Amino acid sequence: MDDERVRVVLVDDEHLVRMALRLIVDGEPDLVVVGEAADGDAAVGVVGEQRPDVVLMDVRMPGRDGLSATEEILGLPEPPRVLVLTTFDSDEMVLGALRVGALGFLLKDTPPPRILAAIRTVATGEPALSPAATARLITAATGPHSSDARRASRDTARGLLATLTERERETAGAIAEGLSNTDVARKLDITVATVKAHTSSMLAKLGVENRVQIALLVRDAEE
Template sequence: MTDPTPIRVLLVDDQALVRLGFRMVLEAENDLTVVGEAADGEAAVRLAVETRPDVILMDVRMPQVDGIEATRRIVTANPSARIIILTTFDLDEYAFGGLRAGASGFLLKDARPAELTSAIRAVAAGDAAVSGRVTRTMLEMFSDRLPAMASSTAPTVDPTAALTPREREILLAIAEGLSNGELSERFFLTESTVKTHVGRVLAKLQLRDRVHAVIFAYDHGLVDRPSPRQGDAR
């Protein structure tokens, strides 16, 4: 039996030693291969087009074009692109900005090799590398940086019109941060049925993964938008 086609990974970081470290970890795995390296966001955008990687590991703070803007450009040009943001601090504003720009997750730069490879495999398979609950936590932390909702005088269009009533319930529960197991318990469904519903919700709303389902629900006012916490020095 032939080995499966390896997952193609593009490394983006302005530090050569960091890229080397990631390369050594990834190329020790039979199902992962590095197809290119970029030291800034501009080069990342170009290489994403040239190499068509399955997953991009994207640093945030880089010269010229930063990782968030590079993520936005790559996802705009190729909506199927899968990007993992590399960050120094857990649950920081840069990681959140990367998710809103279209990334499917984030990792600490000092993540263990097993965490890194597991996240890459998950994202390559179409899953998010960040849970809905973590995404909701980040929305609550950075709610003061969410864009204002459209004016109430604008035409009202139901963004969930394509969903069945049950699918809309599933979407709202995802926005709460519920896992498939928790969705199964709440709606008295098998996990396989839950997965089917989740897949249909994502497909009908053209959402990349559960992370973006949570963001979609908040952006469209489907759930209460958290108020910024008093005393935040931001």
């Protein structure tokens, strides 16, 4: 097996869906499916055995759901990136997936080329969200909430962001704007290596898994 290929695990309760995804993924020279699972518990086991780079995770499955499984998987040593692929796109589903650490969210009717592009994107540590998911994220971040819940989220987020240095907070703000590492570096007049160093430091200080969760904290703090 070519060690340079992105190793993928497929998690979906429907065999035909897994079969179709396997055909799509294995047809690419730089990607390979190394395991499958039909529910959340099996997914945790397969990921532990195969140590993939990316997990394509369904959400609603018999038994353990994908969000719970994602949370446990991301708690493993050197966890994979998780890309949620589902038929459901409710606000709660999108935010739930991102808050537990998923790095991407796509609907199952997404064209195969975009699914493949998303796998490659999340494998590098960058987020990959469908247009529908992005719109719902923005709506949820700016729309009406219970004032008590909004205040609690805001206070928690502000407390966490207060642990960052001034430069790290500036980097977090740029990440929340959806900028790439290159664009963040250009905006703040620093090197890409410095952006990556700030990001790694922020992940540790904030106790989050990825850039999407940093952006969510910034959004919460601004409400």
